[in-house]
Amino acid sequence: MRILLFGPNGQVGSELRSLPWGDGLELIPVGRNDADLSADDAAAAAIHREKPDLVVNAAAYTAVDKAESEPDLAKAVNADAPGGMARACADLGIPFIHISTDFVFDGTKSQPYDEEDPTGPVSVYGQSKLEGEEAVRAAHADHLILRTAWVFSPYGNNFLKTMLRLGAERDELGIVDDQRGCPTSAAGIACAIRIVIDRLKAGEPMQPGTYHYCGDEPVTWFGFASAIFEAAAGRLPGGVKVKPIGTSDYPTPARRPANSVMSCAKIRAVYGIEPDDWRREVSRIVDRLLSESSKTGE
Ligand SMILES: NC(=O)C1=CN([C@@H]2O[C@H](COP(=O)(O)OP(=O)(O)OC[C@H]3O[C@@H](n4cnc5c(N)ncnc54)[C@H](OP(=O)(O)O)[C@@H]3O)[C@@H](O)[C@H]2O)C=CC1
Numbered sequence: 001m002r003i004l005l006f007g008p009n010g011q012v013g014s015e016l017r018s019l020p021w022g023d024g025l026e027l028i029p030v031g032r033n034d035a036d037l038s039a040d041d042a043a044a045a046a047i048h049r050e051k052p053d054l055v056v057n058a059a060a061y062t063a064v065d066k067a068e069s070e071p072d073l074a075k076a077v078n079a080d081a082p083g084g085m086a087r088a089c090a091d092l093g094i095p096f097i098h099i100s101t102d103f104v105f106d107g108t109k110s111q112p113y114d115e116e117d118p119t120g121p122v123s124v125y126g127q128s129k130l131e132g133e134e135a136v137r138a139a140h141a142d143h144l145i146l147r148t149a150w151v152f153s154p155y156g157n158n159f160l161k162t163m164l165r166l167g168a169e170r171d172e173l174g175i176v177d178d179q180r181g182c183p184t185s186a187a188g189i190a191c192a193i194r195i196v197i198d199r200l201k202a203g204e205p206m207q208p209g210t211y212h213y214c215g216d217e218p219v220t221w222f223g224f225a226s227a228i229f230e231a232a233a234g235r236l237p238g239g240v241k242v243k244p245i246g247t248s249d250y251p252t253p254a255r256r257p258a259n260s261v262m263s264c265a266k267i268r269a270v271y272g273i274e275p276d277d278w279r280r281e282v283s284r285i286v287d288r289l290l291s292e293s294s295k296t297g298e
């Protein structure tokens with residue numbers, strides 16, 4: 001089974017590449033140099049060229065604040081490109097796995113969001129990702145849209161790495177304590193996707209549709225930061241104090257949902273995939289990053 005992967009150098013893409021492949025599964029990475037997803041039809045051309053058995057899209061425009069001033073680029077990468085991928089997959093009659101976000105919700109629900117809950121993005125990024133979902137659904141029935149949230153990993157840009165960097169530079173950090181969500185390791189997302197792939201390899205049809213997959217325990221960004229600094233305890237130069245603040249104390253170009261906690265009941269019921277144990281993953285990744293930086297003397 002040949003699997004074409006868009007976004008191989010992002011957080012999720014890197015974790016997917018680091019899984020053991022072979023044994024009947026071949027991963028074909030298609031990076032920015034092979035296909036610039038802001039260009040019309042680049043994605044479809046790559047799919048028609050490679051004729052894979054499955055396409056996984058881990059590429060996206062993920063700079064939430066910057067997207068407010070680059071809406072056309074965000075839409076091209078997050079909406080038009082996945083739509084083109086889905087159409088090419090439909091042409092070839094192959095399944096398509098796409099990743100979306102908790103930021104498609106407006107955050108006004110007080111309970112965890114289900115897959116059927118109404119969407120209502122409050123940012124350009126969220127709107128572009130929602131348009132991507134809609135384009136995929138319209139183009140190809142045999143799709144799986146995995147909505148995830150608050151992704152962290154040793155790779156690329158993410159909140160965990162930002163906290164370790166700022167924590168080493170500053171004595172005190174104010175972190176918003178009135179936005180709740182579910183942190184999710186990129187490794188957990190890669191594992192979830194791999195479970196779906198292994199089922200396909202075993203000859204089972206995909207159970208198409210939209211699924212939520214995220215960390216098992218909701219927190220605020222302040223709670224997430226606190227967990228990161230607990231995991232790093234005693235190992236950051238100077239130490240750092242984390243202070244809870246309100247959204248209004250930390251103005252940003254993009255609005256973010258106040259509650260984007262998602263229920264993972266559906267993916268557990270259909271695929272037997274358990275939510276991510278994000279606290280365990282935070283410890284593992286903080287240990288890895290701090291031991292790497294102590295070796296390189298950074
Ligand atoms: N990060 C998060 O907190 C969350 C992410 N998600 C979703 O999960 C998925 C994976 O996210 P994550 O791994 O964090 O993303 P990253 O930002 O780490 O990686 C995204 C990848 O997309 C590639 N890409 C961006 N623009 C283009 C382009 N024009 N042409 C080709 N490639 C491009 C980047 O390539 P390059 O390396 O060359 O820049 C990068 O490798 C995305 O769909 C995202 O929306 C959902 C919820 C939370």
Ligand SMILES: Cc1cn([C@H]2C[C@H](O)[C@@H](COP(=O)(O)OP(=O)(O)O[C@H]3O[C@@H](C)C(=O)[C@@H](O)[C@H]3O)O2)c(=O)[nH]c1=O
Nearest residue numbers: 062064101102103149150151159174175176221250256
């Ligand atoms: C750096 C920093 C951020 N914050 C706040 C701002 C914001 O509300 C929150 C998180 O900031 P970030 O910019 O790191 O996170 P952000 O890029 O908004 O994260 C989002 O990315 C996209 C791609 C998604 O799909 C979402 O699920 C989510 O993970 O923390 C502070 O309060 N203090 C700080 O010092």
Ligand SMILES: [Mg+2]
Nearest residue numbers: 062063064157
């Ligand atoms: Mg960010």
